[in-house]
Amino acid sequence: MEQWTMPSIDWTTLMPTIIVILTGCAALIVEMLRPKQNNNLIVGVSLVGLGGAAYCLLSHLGLPEISTLNGLVERDRLGSIIQLVLVGVTALTILFSEPYLRNKRIAFGEFYPLALWSAAGGMVMASSENLLMIFIGLELLSIGLYCMAGLSREETKSEESALKYFLLGAFASAFLLYGIAMFFGATGSISLSAAAGAPEGAQGLLTLSSMMLIVGLGFKLALVPFHQWTPDVYQGAPTNVTAFMAAASKAAAAAAAIRIFSAFVPVQDFWMPILYWMAILSMAVGSFSALVQKDVKRVLGYSSIANAGYILVAILGAIKSGDGNFAAAIYYLVVYSAATVGAFAVISVTAKAGTEGTRFEDLHGMWKKAPLAAGTLVFFMASMIGIPPLAGFFGKLLIFQTAVNGGYVDLAIVLAATSVASAFYYLRIMHAAFAADETAIPTQAAPVRGGLKASLIICAASTLILAFGANKIITAIEGEPEPAVTVALTGE
Amino acid sequence: MLEGFLPILVLIAVAALLCTVMVTLSWVLGPKKKTPYKAAVYECGVAPFGDANERVPVKFYLVAILFVLFDIEVVFLWSWLTVFKSGTTDQMIFSGAAVLIYLLLWILGDAYALKVNAIDWDEATSIAPEKLRDTPAYFESTEEADAGLSTVGGAQ
Numbered sequence: 001m002e003q004w005t006m007p008s009i010d011w012t013t014l015m016p017t018i019i020v021i022l023t024g025c026a027a028l029i030v031e032m033l034r035p036k037q038n039n040n041l042i043v044g045v046s047l048v049g050l051g052g053a054a055y056c057l058l059s060h061l062g063l064p065e066i067s068t069l070n071g072l073v074e075r076d077r078l079g080s081i082i083q084l085v086l087v088g089v090t091a092l093t094i095l096f097s098e099p100y101l102r103n104k105r106i107a108f109g110e111f112y113p114l115a116l117w118s119a120a121g122g123m124v125m126a127s128s129e130n131l132l133m134i135f136i137g138l139e140l141l142s143i144g145l146y147c148m149a150g151l152s153r154e155e156t157k158s159e160e161s162a163l164k165y166f167l168l169g170a171f172a173s174a175f176l177l178y179g180i181a182m183f184f185g186a187t188g189s190i191s192l193s194a195a196a197g198a199p200e201g202a203q204g205l206l207t208l209s210s211m212m213l214i215v216g217l218g219f220k221l222a223l224v225p226f227h228q229w230t231p232d233v234y235q236g237a238p239t240n241v242t243a244f245m246a247a248a249s250k251a252a253a254a255a256a257a258i259r260i261f262s263a264f265v266p267v268q269d270f271w272m273p274i275l276y277w278m279a280i281l282s283m284a285v286g287s288f289s290a291l292v293q294k295d296v297k298r299v300l301g302y303s304s305i306a307n308a309g310y311i312l313v314a315i316l317g318a319i320k321s322g323d324g325n326f327a328a329a330i331y332y333l334v335v336y337s338a339a340t341v342g343a344f345a346v347i348s349v350t351a352k353a354g355t356e357g358t359r360f361e362d363l364h365g366m367w368k369k370a371p372l373a374a375g376t377l378v379f380f381m382a383s384m385i386g387i388p389p390l391a392g393f394f395g396k397l398l399i400f401q402t403a404v405n406g407g408y409v410d411l412a413i414v415l416a417a418t419s420v421a422s423a424f425y426y427l428r429i430m431h432a433a434f435a436a437d438e439t440a441i442p443t444q445a446a447p448v449r450g451g452l453k454a455s456l457i458i459c460a461a462s463t464l465i466l467a468f469g470a471n472k473i474i475t476a477i478e479g480e481p482e483p484a485v486t487v488a489l490t491g492e
Numbered sequence: 493m494l495e496g497f498l499p500i501l502v503l504i505a506v507a508a509l510l511c512t513v514m515v516t517l518s519w520v521l522g523p524k525k526k527t528p529y530k531a532a533v534y535e536c537g538v539a540p541f542g543d544a545n546e547r548v549p550v551k552f553y554l555v556a557i558l559f560v561l562f563d564i565e566v567v568f569l570w571s572w573l574t575v576f577k578s579g580t581t582d583q584m585i586f587s588g589a590a591v592l593i594y595l596l597l598w599i600l601g602d603a604y605a606l607k608v609n610a611i612d613w614d615e616a617t618s619i620a621p622e623k624l625r626d627t628p629a630y631f632e633s634t635e636e637a638d639a640g641l642s643t644v645g646g647a648q
Binding site: 004006025028029031032034037038039102105106107108109 | 579580582583586597600603604607619623624
């Protein structure tokens with residue numbers, strides 16, 4: 001029997017995740033006390049906890065990169081920034097959830113603990129180089145999302161969404177596990193850093209493993225051809241859940257993808273072309289399918305597929321150029337998260353008295369009935385299109401540069417072309433809210449107050465702040481000039 | 493490296509071949525005398541009645557899921573205890589603390605399930621009826637709030 005040694009634990013590294021999990025427990029305890037009138041106390045507890053976690057994460061940014069718990073958890077810039085994104089997205093979603101859930105007549109207090117634990121799963125996933133930890137994080141993230149997608153229990157759409165997401169998610173998890181098993185077969189370890197030291201004869205197994213991992217991550221990132229679930233699930237799930245799903249799930253999966261693909265560089269000749277075509281297809285299918293949709297949530301679903309393609313371009317460019325600088329992908333993720341959560345928050349305004357309208361007609365006349373929501377919608381859509389003063393423009397510019405640096409000029413051209421095409425459907429959403437005939441169908445708009453108002457304003461402001469503070473944020477992502485490689489930091 | 497997997501491949505091939513041969517041979521060689529009695533559904537010697545596709549209350553599913561929680565817990569505890577018995581003091585303290593945290597979370601979940609009457613057979617919901625109407629702040633008048641409440645009643 002092997003000699004057992006107590007793993008050294010760096011509690012500051014684990015603290016943000018622990019805080020989020022405990023906040024979830026606290027929120028559940030509050031729910032168990034059955035507050036009769038509203039969920040405000042649960043929201044308050046959740047927001048305080050997330051604030052604490054965000055404070056811890058911000059203090060991590062300057063600290064040296066270490067690995068703790070026998071190499072199960074990493075503290076590095078990539079992990080900390082993605083964890084910050086997850087915490088921020090969760091907070092923004094929780095802010096606008098309460099009015100929406102009330103108006104939709106599904107004010108389950110359970111939503112908040114589920115969202116918090118889901119976020120904790122994403123945080124585990126984003127901060128580990130260990131494949132099994134990534135898998136456990138992914139499952140924790142997903143199981144909460146399956147429940148939340150079916151939150152609106154009396155709606156067939158919501159049930160369909162939950163079941164579809166669960167079945168396809170389980171399928172994807174199986175692929176991921178197969179990939180992990182093969183990785184273990186090839187290297188004798190489940191730590192990603194072992195990929196570089198794989199024996200000469202194990203390349204075939206490693207290749208097979210990379211293929212399985214691509215399938216598993218492709219589902220989570222919603223890359224074509226593993227994207228079919230996205231529009232249906234996004235449409236059926238309650239709008240606040242969709243917002244969380246679109247931003248948090250994608251951020252965590254992108255972090256895992258960055259770590260995994262960087263580790264698989266030894267067999268990149270095999271999987272690079274696959275991902276190259278997946279990126280092109282995601283951008284094209286996402287942008288062009290969105291043009292013919294009638295439901296705004298479906299449009300945003302397809303938009304998220306196209307955006308996953310953009311992020312993949314940034315990841316590929318960074319890996320190909322060999323500098324390991326994923327600032328473009330991470331910056332774009334931050335920008336995309338803010339705009340997406342905001343856009344879904346705007347759509348949540350249409351929920352009233354147990355119903356919700358998410359077709360284009362249902363947004364008609366919004367600028368009159370909910371001027372603040374319609375006004376902030378301009379920021380979100382403009383940022384998604386990539387109109388210069390807003391953050392989306394800098395995000396796309398950075399991805400463009402990264403792609404060209406990596407020698408993927410063709411990917412950069414596809415990115416530009418699909419961006420132009422996507423402008424059409426983003427403008428169509430704005431057209432529905434502003435210009436279309438507002439007398440034909442009366443928009444039902446919930447009053448924009450409290451948490452919803454705060455969420456909208458913060459999201460809209462962040463599309464501006466992220467643009468004007470772009471340099472500062474990119475320095476925060478890149479850190480000091482030294483290369484952000486964590487392979488050298490095995491053990492302590 | 494990959495040669496190591498050759499025995500497994502051979503095993504799979506032999507198993508597939510053997511199954512095919514056995515099934516095909518009994519299908520080709522076996523006598524086929526069909527009688528209505530033979531074609532009937534086997535129901536432990538009792539003559540079958542009714543439809544097999546009956547609706548089962550979804551509550552069974554909830555009970556089954558809760559049972560799975562207990563099941564998994566025992567699996568974890570059992571494997572932990574086997575190591576715990578022969579562990580060093582350090583190991584006992586560390587793994588004991590880890591299991592304690594796990595059990596606390598598990599008890600919290602269980603308490604929640606009891607609190608929301610998940611195992612009561614009667615109609616149970618985890619949403620307080622008061623939460624099914626808007627908070628007064630979101631409405632201009634109380635009639636509107638009442639209208640919202642009646643929508644929910646009508647949806648059933």
